[in-house]
Amino acid sequence: MIRESLTAAIGSALDAMGLEPRPDVHLERPARREHGDWSTNVALASKGIHGRNPREFAADLVAQLESQNVAHVDSLEIAGPGFVNFRLADTWLFDVLVDVIDAGDTYGKPDIGAGRKVLVEFVSSNPTGPLHAGHARGAIYGDALSRLFEATGHDVTREFYINDRGVQMQNFAASLSAMRAGESVPADGYAGPYVAKWAAEMPADADPFEWGYERCLGYIDETLRRLGVTFDSWFSERSMVGGGSIEEALTDLRERGVVVEAEGALWLRSTDFGDDKDRVLVKSDGEFTYITPDIAYHRNKYARGFSLLINVFGADHHGYVTRLRAAVEALGHDPDELEVRITQMVRLERDGEEVKIGKRSGVFIELADLIDEVGADATRFTYLLQGIDSQQTVDLAAMAARSMENPVYYVQMAHARACSILRKESAEGFRRPALADADLTLLSDARELDVLRAISEMNDVMILAVRDRAPHKVITWLRELAAAFHGFFHDCYVFGNDTSPEVTTARLWLVEASRSTLASGLGIVGVSAPEEL
RNA sequence: GCCCUCGUAGCUCAGGGGAUAGAGCAGUGGCCUCCGGAGCCAUGAGCGCAGGUUCGAAUCCUGCCGAGGGCGCCA
Structure with missing residues (x-):
């Protein structure tokens, strides 16, 4: 490929000039065609090594390159403060065409990963209700990122962490039961229309906790599949309770001396690892806080032999990142192997009016409704138009339009x-x-x-x-x-x-x-x- | 108050420390004997403010201003 051959030619020219140590060579496609097909700033960037005027150094470099007769190179020129610009014959582009036809679907997919095991955890919504439009960005980003890793030679596992234990699930089950019995839902319960619908489906003898769990998770999976998002692994929080791995994590932390008992509770000394306050692991009533199973979960992730852990969180959970990183470091793991990507919020508009999302706002758009309205392809593509660091505004009508403007x-x-x-x-x-x-x-x-x-x-x-x-x-x-x-x-x-x-x-x-x-x-x-x- | 992300054209957004900052939409003006005009081409307008690092900053650092989000023995 042309990049490799040009880089190699510059490298050997630098060797011939006796430049020590040899600098990294950056080749780029100039923004303006007048600056040639390819360009290198090596004469500028290595000024600290050769100490000469960059343009003079570039002149010597050009002379060396010209003596090499590099394939496809028509002419070389020195420009600006000391760039060396390469002007290529069109023949290099014909080689590109041949490469594509030869390589087919593997064209343009560099093997960067060399089989590196990557775990991407995303969505991980509570199994207490349908996915809503607010989940779309994380779902689509997480999946596209996984595909990108796969296309570049990584061994990817997509994982959904199920918070199937704790107060939220109990509230959800209680809400189903109440609705099924024709009673009003508890104060902290779930009252959305979907609860009534599901309660009506629930058999009289069903365990509302287990039945609701299956019903909800099945629906989440179905919705994600419609978006082209499938998980390799569904990791249950409850499975760790039965298996004792939460207790193992606590024992591990105790042995490492990073916990302390105070005020009747067990605290992680997370301030020793960059957090701004210590965090309770076991409450004074003996219950775990939400972070404790999560610590055990991440301990498990490391134990499974992944060399890169990626968590995709929504912006509303970013405050959690510091303590999670502190926790894995407290466990003796390398926190650099844990990468948390935060997706900023998306504002959905219809005719310039914001469409509200959120389970408790009454008029929330289910992700399934969004897919119905604009289709999976348009949903995915539109949500991927922008980087996740920026808040995004998307218009439903524009997203669904079947025209070249879309x-x-x-x-x-x-x-x-x-x-x-x-x-x-x-x-x-x-x-x-x-x-x-x-x-x-x-x-x-x-x-x-x-x-x-x-x-x-x-x-x-x-x-x-x-x-x-x-x-x-x-x-x-x-x-x-x-x-x-x-x-x-x-x-x-x-x-x-x-x-x-x-x-x-x-x-x-x-x-x-x-x-x-x-x-x-x-x-x-x-x-x-x-x-x- | 502290922490995170963002601030680029009228709007939605790209932009790898490089040269004269790009695209779509909206505006203006062109282009249809033929593979799909559901198009193509041209054109005006911009890096929130102030410092710093650097040969060179939209990009890195600091401060300020503005927007969104987060700061519990809630999850």
Whole structure:
């Protein structure tokens, strides 16, 4: 690949110049085409090593590179304070096309993980009611991140932690019972319409706790599946109570001397590990606080041999992060292996009016309703448009629109158009020569080359997206690729009246490569790639 | 009061310490004998404020202002 060959060429040029120690070489795609196809700032960045004027150093570097006759490189120039810009022949883009066709679905997916075991915990909502729209961001982000890890060679486990023990579950069961008996729900109970609906379904002899638990979790799973989100593992909090692992965690903490008894309670000395106050583990009434099973849960995660733990939390739980990290550190684990990603809130609008979400607000939008209204693909794509660090505002009508202004439709349309051209190829009975026999140099239109340039960026985008845990970078790139393809589609007819068979052949291979890359990219974010819309 | 995230074009948002900060929508103006005009092209407008680090800052650091969220022996 071109990045590797250019990096290697610069490296050996630096060696030939006797630069010690050899600096890291950063190659980038300049924002402006006038600055060439590729650019390196190494003459600037290594000023501390060579101590020379960066432009003079760059001149020597260019001379070295020119003597190497690097493949595809047309010309080199020094620009600005000391950048070295590479201007490449279009032939490098034809290699990209060949790479895509050869690699198929594996194109642009670097093996960064080398099988590294990653646990992604997300959603983990209480099994006391349906998922609502507020859960969508975490669900979609967690799943897309998992897909991104998988696509880059990681061994991913998606896990849902079930808080199936404690006061909330008891309130929920009590509410079901009361509703079933025609009584009003307890003061701290659940009163949403779904409770009445489920209570009516509940058999008279059912245990409301167990029945409600199954009913609710089944519905959560069903809703998530409709979004294309499936979990490999459902981890029950109750399972730890029966198995004694909470007690083991407490014993472990005691032996490590990081707990203290005071005021009738057992406290974790979390201030020793960066927390701003110590936390109660066992209340004076003998009950655990909510953090105690969680400590045991995370102790279990480490014990299962994952080398990276990722927790996706909503912004309303961010205050919990410090004490959780303090707790795992108190257990002697490396807190750097635990990464907590916080998703900021999403404001849903309809006609400019905020649509309220929240179980207790009366008019909450169930996630299932959202999927009904806009569809799984549009929901996923829209929620992934932006990074999770920013609060997001989305309009339901815009999300559901079946027009090119809707980014999900725009990208899927590019794929569908590619498919329509390939269908036309069959319909016309066109006999396309093998790729090796195609003359790709006929792809000389700026539109054609722009498509190849966009395709060529996939590998770099994947590296950055997984490094930054940022699936939205894949989305941004997909939109650019789709834009390039639409431009090509508009200006370069594959079966035009005055298109020669040779040009048709080259363009068909370009269409094939585009279709493959679009489908692959959509797969990484979990959005379908229909052949027709 | 303390902690977290954010502040970029009229709106929704991209932006890897690099060169003249990008895209969509909205606005204005162009372009339809042919693969889907559900489109394509052009055009105006912007880094909250003030310092600092650096050859170079939207990006890193500090302070201020503004928005959202969080600070329990609740989960």
